[in-house]
Amino acid sequence: MIQLEHVTKTYPKASRPSLDEVSVGIEKGEFVFFIGPSGSGKSTIIKLLLHEVTPNRGRVHVNGRDVTAMRSWKIPAFRRQIGCVFQDFRLLPNRTAYENVAFALEVIGKTKAVARRVVPEVLELVGLGGKEHRYPHELSGGEQQRVAVARAFVNRPLILLADEPTGNLDPDTSIEIMRLLDRINRTGTTVVMVTHDSNIVNQMRRRVIEIESGRIVRDQARGVYG
Amino acid sequence: MxxxxxxxxxxxxxxxxxxxxxxxxxxxxxxxxxxxxxxxxxxxxxxxxxxxYDKIEVAIFLKPEITDEQRSALEGALKSDPMVREVIYESKDEAFTKFQSMFADVPAVVDAVKPGQLPESFRVGLVNPEQYQQVREAYVGKDGVDQIIDQRNLLxxxxxxxxxxxxxxxxxxxxxxxxxxxxxxxxxxxxxxxxxxxxxxxxxxxxxxxxxxxxxxxxxxxxxxxxxxxxxxxxxxxxxxxxxxxxxxxxxxxxxxxxxxxxxxxxxxxxxxxxxxxxxxxxxxxxxxxx
Structure with missing residues (x-):
């Protein structure tokens, strides 16, 4: 599903590469944690998979397509196959939970009728049934992140990328979000999550890839934070 | 939508x-x-x-001492010139009549000029008014030609x-x-x-x-x-x-x-x-x- 081959990424003006000759393969339906200290390069992986940055060397394959060689006008269609969740939720403050999720559908050309059918369903799935018409500021952090997950999942993407999704949440709420991601993973969606939350990694017992100074130092099938 | x-x-x-x-x-x-x-x-x-430009013409003024041969040679040359559309001869008398009517409301000016003082001329319409310079060069040195004036300068x-x-x-x-x-x-x-x-x-x-x-x-x-x-x-x-x-x-x-x-x-x-x-x-x- 995801293949990184000898990927090196050095940001302009950086003294050393964020990712240095990284090779890793992720199968369809896997749940993978990328862990490591701040600045280790783990967030760069998410950016590479989204084609927000391109590697200096090496190749990135997602769903059988070479992302590195992708023409820029093909990127939007490519991103529709990928859902994405961030630490800061990235919700639109002047739209309700329902409207936030519907917005993601409407801007890729889905009709309002489709949104009316699909959005309540996905909000129910993430456990926000009955709170569709609340604005982000009327929701707790955990609930806002659920809206973000609903928005990422509403297109039934093949891959869900999560960049420190529990970074702004308390431990109990974090565990609820993880349960949600686990459920999404069980529908067959590949989940790639970047985190430095050791509790969560230890509880989930999923594949753990540890990165330090841009290199993979550990790749364990049922790992702990270590 | x-x-x-x-x-x-x-x-x-x-x-x-x-x-x-x-x-x-x-x-x-x-x-x-x-x-x-x-x-x-x-x-x-x-x-x-x-x-x-359709209306304006080039005026070729003739010297007072011009001979009849020179005048008819000039007229022939102008009439056979491909750059020239039409040629009108204006005698001294015609020039004077025109002058009188032009300045009819300024009698002092009319009185100051006597018949015969104004030069005779050929009024030449050009096929292409832009060719004025070529026409001028062709005739400026000819015998009997005094001055060539293009009304275009004013416009x-x-x-x-x-x-x-x-x-x-x-x-x-x-x-x-x-x-x-x-x-x-x-x-x-x-x-x-x-x-x-x-x-x-x-x-x-x-x-x-x-x-x-x-x-x-x-x-x-x-x-x-x-x-x-x-x-x-x-x-x-x-x-x-x-x-x-x-x-x-x-x-x-x-x-x-x-x-x-x-x-x-x-x-x-x-x-x-x-x-x-x-x-x-x-x-x-x-x-x-x-x-």
Missing amino acids: RLKYVMSEVMVGLWRNVTMTVAMIITMAVSLFMLGASGLIYTQVKDMKAYY EKIFNILGSVQTGALVAASVMAIAALLLVGNTIQVAAYSKRREVAVMKLVGASNWFIQAPFVLEAVVAGLIGAILGFGLLAVGKIVLLDGSLQDLTDLLTPLSWGKVLIMLPLMALAGTVVSSVTAWVTLRFYLRV
Whole structure:
């Protein structure tokens, strides 16, 4: 599903590469944690998979397509196959939970009728049934992140990328979000999550890839934070 | 649905930043007005050249001591010249009669000139008035020829004035256009900034580039169109107040400016306004909304 081959990424003006000759393969339906200290390069992986940055060397394959060689006008269609969740939720403050999720559908050309059918369903799935018409500021952090997950999942993407999704949440709420991601993973969606939350990694017992100074130092099938 | 979304985004965008929008529209209107005015002057000068150049002639004045042979040789040469359309001989008497009628209201001038004092001449109409210089060179040294005078010189002065007015209008139009461009660029940046969250989400979920950019580009296009209509309004007011009003006397000298010609400027100005503003908006977005 995801293949990184000898990927090196050095940001302009950086003294050393964020990712240095990284090779890793992720199968369809896997749940993978990328862990490591701040600045280790783990967030760069998410950016590479989204084609927000391109590697200096090496190749990135997602769903059988070479992302590195992708023409820029093909990127939007490519991103529709990928859902994405961030630490800061990235919700639109002047739209309700329902409207936030519907917005993601409407801007890729889905009709309002489709949104009316699909959005309540996905909000129910993430456990926000009955709170569709609340604005982000009327929701707790955990609930806002659920809206973000609903928005990422509403297109039934093949891959869900999560960049420190529990970074702004308390431990109990974090565990609820993880349960949600686990459920999404069980529908067959590949989940790639970047985190430095050791509790969560230890509880989930999923594949753990540890990165330090841009290199993979550990790749364990049922790992702990270590 | 998508069209409705885009249009409502355009209206919200223009209204959110209304002072900037107004500034953009005004500069656009003035710039396009100047452009339209210079376009009108251009067509006007072209018309006038066509109108007057047909009527003007080259006068070849003859020396008083010219012999009959020289005169008929000259006339023959002129009549067989392919550059010459027609030749009219004006004798001393005819010149005097013409002079008398021209200055009939200034008897002192008429009295000062006696019959026979005015030179005889050939009045020559040219096939192509631009060939004056060649005609002059062909005849200036001929026996019996005194002076060759082209009435065009006088008209040329008028056209030069109109030409510099046109150049001035074009320069002003360009300067205003630069100001309008900068304002469009700035307005689009402000609009893109105020919608940065929406744009970020749209990029994230894979909205197509045209869908992200269309509202911004259309905002600029709408402003450009309004500017063009206002600029055209200025042009129409200019025609009514100046050409049909206070400059009426001058208008008689100039060839008349029909409403049809003024109307043609509207689509031209609208085209210039929309193309310039949409290209500017699009280029701004290329830098500002990198995918």
